Amino acid sequence: MDHSILMAILLLSPFVGFLINGVRYKQPTYKISGGIATAAVFISFICSVLLFSDLVGMPADQRKIHVKFFEWLNVDKFKVDAAFYIDQISGIMILIITGVGTLIHLFSTEYMHHDKGVTKYFAYLNLFIFNMLILVLGDSLLTMFVGWEGVGLCSYLLIGFWFTDKDKAAAGMKAFITNRVGDAAFLLGMFILFSTFGTLNIQEINGLAPTTVETSWMGALTLGTMFLFIGATGKSAQIPLYVWLPDAMAGPTPVSALIHAATMVTAGIYMIVRLNPIFIMTPNTMLVIAIIGALTALMAASIGITQWDIKKVLAYSTVSQLGYMFLAVGVGAFGAGLFHVMTHAFFKALMFLGSGSVIHAMHEEQDIRKMGGLKKYMPITHWTFFLGWLAIIGIPPFAGFFSKDEILWLSFHSPMGHPVLWAVGVVSAGMTAFYMTRLMCLTFWGKSRVPKSVHPHESPAMMTIPLIVLAVLSVVGGWIGIPEVIGHTFGHIPNYLGEWLAPVVRPIPNLAEADHSLEWALMGTSLGVASISAFISYHFYVKSPEIPGKIANSIKPVYELVFKKYLVDELYFKTIINPLVEVSRKVWYYIDVNFIDKITYVLADLIKGGGGVTRSLQTGNVQIYAMYIAIGLVIALSVIIIK
Amino acid sequence: MQNNFFTDISLNHYLVLSSILFVIGMAGVLLRRNVIVILMCVELMLNAVNISFIAFSKYTQNVDGQIMVFFVMTIAAAEAAVGLALAVTIFKRFKEVNIKFFEHLRG
Numbered sequence: 001m002d003h004s005i006l007m008a009i010l011l012l013s014p015f016v017g018f019l020i021n022g023v024r025y026k027q028p029t030y031k032i033s034g035g036i037a038t039a040a041v042f043i044s045f046i047c048s049v050l051l052f053s054d055l056v057g058m059p060a061d062q063r064k065i066h067v068k069f070f071e072w073l074n075v076d077k078f079k080v081d082a083a084f085y086i087d088q089i090s091g092i093m094i095l096i097i098t099g100v101g102t103l104i105h106l107f108s109t110e111y112m113h114h115d116k117g118v119t120k121y122f123a124y125l126n127l128f129i130f131n132m133l134i135l136v137l138g139d140s141l142l143t144m145f146v147g148w149e150g151v152g153l154c155s156y157l158l159i160g161f162w163f164t165d166k167d168k169a170a171a172g173m174k175a176f177i178t179n180r181v182g183d184a185a186f187l188l189g190m191f192i193l194f195s196t197f198g199t200l201n202i203q204e205i206n207g208l209a210p211t212t213v214e215t216s217w218m219g220a221l222t223l224g225t226m227f228l229f230i231g232a233t234g235k236s237a238q239i240p241l242y243v244w245l246p247d248a249m250a251g252p253t254p255v256s257a258l259i260h261a262a263t264m265v266t267a268g269i270y271m272i273v274r275l276n277p278i279f280i281m282t283p284n285t286m287l288v289i290a291i292i293g294a295l296t297a298l299m300a301a302s303i304g305i306t307q308w309d310i311k312k313v314l315a316y317s318t319v320s321q322l323g324y325m326f327l328a329v330g331v332g333a334f335g336a337g338l339f340h341v342m343t344h345a346f347f348k349a350l351m352f353l354g355s356g357s358v359i360h361a362m363h364e365e366q367d368i369r370k371m372g373g374l375k376k377y378m379p380i381t382h383w384t385f386f387l388g389w390l391a392i393i394g395i396p397p398f399a400g401f402f403s404k405d406e407i408l409w410l411s412f413h414s415p416m417g418h419p420v421l422w423a424v425g426v427v428s429a430g431m432t433a434f435y436m437t438r439l440m441c442l443t444f445w446g447k448s449r450v451p452k453s454v455h456p457h458e459s460p461a462m463m464t465i466p467l468i469v470l471a472v473l474s475v476v477g478g479w480i481g482i483p484e485v486i487g488h489t490f491g492h493i494p495n496y497l498g499e500w501l502a503p504v505v506r507p508i509p510n511l512a513e514a515d516h517s518l519e520w521a522l523m524g525t526s527l528g529v530a531s532i533s534a535f536i537s538y539h540f541y542v543k544s545p546e547i548p549g550k551i552a553n554s555i556k557p558v559y560e561l562v563f564k565k566y567l568v569d570e571l572y573f574k575t576i577i578n579p580l581v582e583v584s585r586k587v588w589y590y591i592d593v594n595f596i597d598k599i600t601y602v603l604a605d606l607i608k609g610g611g612g613v614t615r616s617l618q619t620g621n622v623q624i625y626a627m628y629i630a631i632g633l634v635i636a637l638s639v640i641i642i643k
Numbered sequence: 644m645q646n647n648f649f650t651d652i653s654l655n656h657y658l659v660l661s662s663i664l665f666v667i668g669m670a671g672v673l674l675r676r677n678v679i680v681i682l683m684c685v686e687l688m689l690n691a692v693n694i695s696f697i698a699f700s701k702y703t704q705n706v707d708g709q710i711m712v713f714f715v716m717t718i719a720a721a722e723a724a725v726g727l728a729l730a731v732t733i734f735k736r737f738k739e740v741n742i743k744f745f746e747h748l749r750g
Contacts, residue, residue, distance in 0.1 A: 620746035627673050 003051065007067040007084055010047035010094070011137070013040045014129040021123035030118040034109025037122035041105050041129050045098035052091045061503050063088055066139065073142075077198060084137035085203070088504045089273055089338060093136040096345045100262045101129050103466035107353050108254040110462035111360060121161060121252065128154035132263050136270060141190050141200040144271065148186065148235065151264045152179045158259060159251040171250035178244040182234015189227030193278075196220045202274055209277035213509075217284050225278055225285040229292075232268025237319050238296045238326055243569055245319055249311040253356030256311060261318050261352050262345040269325045269337050273505070276334045280506045286416055290330025294411075294424040297323030299566065301431035305438070306563040309366045310355045313439050317392070318348055320428060324407050327425060331417040332508035333410035335501045339481045340407060343399035346477045347391035350470035354385040357463050358443060361456040368439065373448030377456040380464045382444045384471035389440050391474040393433040393530050399478035401527075404429065406483050408526050409519055415510045426526045433530040434537045441541035485519045657698035664691035678733060678740045682726040689719045 017040025021033050055063050068083035086094065105125060112118045128151060135147025152175075160172025194200055197208045214221045232238070237245035248260045259265070272279055272289070279286060297320045304316035321344050328337035359366055361378055375382045391398040394405065408429070412422035450456060458464070481497035540548050552559040561567065617628075646653070664687055671684030693712045700708030730740055737744050 622742060622745050623673050630669060630673065 003054070003065050004067045004069070006047045006051055007065070007086075007137075008069070010044050010051065010098075011084070011130065011133055013043040013047070014126040014133070016040060017126035018123050018130060021119050021126065025117075025120040025123055027119045028116055030109060030113040030115075033119040033122045034105065034112075037126050038102060038105040038109060040126055041098055041101045044129065044133070045095075045102050048091075048094040048098045051086055052095055055086060055088070055091050060499075063091075063503065078194075078200075080140050080142045080200060082143070083139045084134075084143070085139045086137065088501050089270070090136045092338065092342060093270060094133060096342060097129065097132050097136065097263050100345055100349050100470070101258060103469055104254050104258040104262075104349065104353065107257075107356065107463050107466040108252070110460055111254055111356055112252060115252075117161065121158075124154055124157045124161070125255070125258070128158070128259060128264070132267075135267055139202055141193065141202060141205075144202070145183075145186065145190065148231075148267060149183065151259070151267065152176065152183070152235070155179075155248070155259050155264060158255040159248045161251055161255070165250075168250035171244075171247040175244040175248050178241050179234045182231045182241055185227045185234070186231025189224050189229075189231060192220055192224035192227060196224060206275065206277040210281050213281050213283055215283070219282070221278060222282045222284050225275075225282045226288065228271065228275070229268075229285060229289055232271055232326075233292065234268075236265050236268030236322050236326070238268070238292050238322065239299065242296060242300065242319050243572065246312055246315040246565070249309070249315050253311065253352060253359055256315070257349045257352030257356065260315070261348040265318065265322060266325065266341045266345070269322070269329060269341055272326075272329045273334045273338050276329075276504075276506050279329070280332060280509070283416065286330050286332065288330075289326050290411070290416065290418075290421055293323045293326025293328075293330050294421050294428075295323070296320065297327060297428040298424050298431070301428045301435065302562055303565050304435040305431060306559065307435075308369055310358065310368050310371075310439065310443060311352075311366055313368070313435055314348070314351055314355060317351075317432065317436065318344075320432060321348065321392075323428070324404065324425065327411055327421060328407040331411045331414040331421065332506075333407060333414060334505045335481075335498055336403065336406040336410055338501065338505075339497055340403035343391065343403040343474070343477050346470055347388045347398075347400055347474040350384060350388040350467060350474050351392070353463070353467055353470065354381050354388065357381040357459040357467065358456075360459055360463070362450070363454055365454065368442040370449055370451060371443045372446050372450065373444070374450075374456055375444045378444075378458045380458060381467060384464075384467040385444065386440070387471040388474050389436050391478075393436050393534055394429060394527065395530070396527070397475075397478065399474050399476070402478035402481050402483065405523055405526065406481065409483070409522055410508070412522055413512070413514060413519075414508050415512070416508065422522070426529050429526050430529040430533040433534040437534040437537035438541050441538060446542045446545070483519075485514065485516050485523075488516075654698055654702045658695055661691045661695040661698070664688075664694065676742050678726075678730045678742055681742065682723065682730065685726070686719060686723065689715055 017037050020036055024033075027033060051065060055065060058064075064085060064087050066083065066085040068081050070082050071079070072082040073080040105122070108121070108125065112121055115121065131147045131150025131154060133147070135144055135151060138144040138147060156172045156176040159175050160169045163169040163172070190200060193205060197205050199205060199208075210221070216222060230241075234241045245260060245265065249256055251260075279289075300316045300319035300323060304313050304320065307313045307316060321340070325337045325340050325344070328334070328340060357378065358371065358374060358381060361374070361381075362371065365371070387398065391400040394401045396402075408422055408425045411417040411425055412419060481495055482493050484495055484498075487493035487495060564570075668684045668687035668691060671687065672681050675681055675684065693715055696708040696712050696715070700706060700712075733744055734740050
């Protein structure tokens, strides 16, 4: 079929789904609504597969499907088309979005069946897929920004889906406002790039990328990429704008899986990878990205250790894994970053859906202190979660191992990397292994602490099938990007992903020849750290559950600080939000109420008084009006005659 | 030869007659309360104007004024029809034809 038709179906199918479910938003029929929504995304998935296979069939250096629908804006030199293109990067993204999206829609159909707003929910979910596709396929930064804002809107709507609960509504607003801060920076970045290159078209910008690096901190490109990165910190939940993501868990769990783990939050990384020719030329921005990424990975992982809410643990885990991805792109390993986006989409979506299955079984209970021993009640959920657990803590040959290992290796080996960044990454990996094992132990293993009134049960097939599919992907997903050192040892297994991305991703400049023994050693170190910390965690939470409490008590101030999330929210309230509210209130009182309002009142009074005077002329008596006419006529005539 | 005001009829006579009729009509429109009388007074004013049209037409030997009179008469007929319809409506509603009932547009 023609590419433009396929592209149109790919984009419009979820939108049509949104319109259908949006019109009948009050219907409580979850099977029909879920069926429509799932079918819409599945059609998109088929289109993605067809387009992707066409892409594979093309010669390696010409892989690009570009479809221009119409000219959107044309103002002087500023031209933007409603055009979309699929290349090696966006091809992978649309497969993830529509593929994982289909599974999550299927899961949602069962998960949300008791909810009255189920049709509205599916309408939002389809709208999200539509916007996400626009984000990844748009051929200019402005088109991307449309999707960028659109997914932000859907995220807001879905976080606050149960808006009658004030906390959940507030979480939605928090996400929206925090994202707005990032979006403002994204806009500034676009302005700078436009004034530098005179275009917002991504391919043109990449083609115009300078050939020499920009070393100045205040150079146009450095500023532009820096602002774009700040935009990315908002959407992808990095320091300092990560605070919204843990709160975003207020939304339904499949939403957390789709939007706040697998797709939307990776938009920032995707944007940087798509603009990699620009970013690679601004080493200062890259340095900032790598440092922020590493710090976020470390900090979020440490918070994850202390949390008791199953979804909060996964949320901080997501923030931490996103930090890894930024670490990767920050050291120039764009391919590794995108690889981790992909594997993370599989195993984190799996774990969120698994937690959804658990929460469903536990009748909306999310506190892992009230779980335990669920293994025997929910075997499928347990085993799929188990595979996700192996993938995230980086045990070979599961997906997370390959992507995480490549990131860690390149953060050490790349000239833009540093052993310190590697060390932070390894420590975070150890923490990840610790809190994930803790989550496994407290939820599925050990003694049951389930209250007597709750009878956990395995979820129905509609929920377990997506889990199984994602579990398989979490196992095999990493095999397409086996690093050269392992592939070489086990008989020339090629790094498919690396070769696939090579034409569109700039190589790391001045990359030294890899020292295989060093690479093995580092790999062994990170694997060792992860295994040991997983083992310690297992020991703590299954064998002798009293130890963690004792440790927490012995370092109480530190534990409290971490448990309260480093008091970042409180800090933001104290330094930014409250002063802002205070100033706004003063501005409102003195400028709006006492100045602007007063002016309008005075004006209104004047006009009212004037009206009162002239009103008395209008008596309603026709003859008096006729008199006015006569008098006017006499005056006019007198003027003419006397003149 | 001296002009005799009463025997030699000139343009001025017509104009004076026209003005007198016009002023009478206007006074009626402005002062009378009876709707029908007011309508009659309006007719009077129109016809006063007609007289001056004819007079000027004759004086300047130009038929334009006479044509205009036909127009005025047509309009006057239409206006009388509308006006009388209004008067009938007022009468039906208030059992009176007093203009004071038309005062609802007071500001």
